[in-house]
Amino acid sequence: MESTSGLAFITGGGVVSVIVALILLTMSVLSWYFVVVKSWLVIKHKREVKAYVSQFWRKATLQEALQENKQPSPAYRLALTAVESTQHHQQYAAQSLGAACSQDEFIARQLRRTLSQEQATLDSGLSVLASVGSVAPFVGLFGTVWGIYHALTAIGQSGVATIDKVAGPVGEALIMTAIGLAVAIPAVLAYNAFIKANRVIMAELESFAQDLHTLLTTGAPLMIKLGSKSTNVTDIHTRVVNKGGNA
Secondary structure, X not given: OOOOOOOHHHHOOOHHHHHHHHHHHHHHHHHHHHHHHHHHHHHXXXXXXXXXXXXHHHOOOHHHHHHOOOOOOHHHHHHXXXXXXXXXXXXXXXXXXXXXXXXXXXXXXXXXXXXHHHHHHHHOOHHHHHHHHHHHHHHHHHHHHHHHHXXXXXXXXXXXXXXXXXXXXXXXXXXXXXXXXXXXXXHHHHHHHHHHHXXXXXXXXXXXXXXXXXXXXXXXXXXXXXXXXXXXXXXXXXXXXXXXXXX
């Protein structure tokens, strides 16, 4: 039985087989790139969110909680959005926003917008993994079909159709399907893992956003400017939790 050494079974299929192999290689490189990058980002975001939320409620003032974060995290951006939207409403409500919506609703809208932006950031790159996971097997299958066709055509032209002449080229063509699966399976597993990890992060952010919303709509004074009388974040949060939001 004839055999093909190395990667000659790819070049033996002609230009189409080479193109299919290059497409699969590109898909594999892209998927593994996003696997590495997204893994690092997920770990980073989990640590940052957990650390900042814990730090936030330990600070004596809101300005301390906002100013000491050297590397802005998703939780920090939520806190900043909540504070800035509160200040914006207090400053311009008398002119126009007061007639449009209450401070409660305005803060909630801004927090939802920030949460949507953070969700989009977390989900970036996942479409590539999903595409690779769904398309790669079919690309490999196309390479197999083309390889079998090319092999059978060559055998037909030679006039020799014994089993040892057919089994080798056809078996080698099936390797393209295996390559397609090898590219797709890690992408699918990584996609599912990232979806689950992103849900955990978003659940923590949504919980923090609800706490921020409660904190800033209980009627407690909001002191942001340096030199102003401090607002004790820990005390306010304790009262919110113990009294159901009635600070």
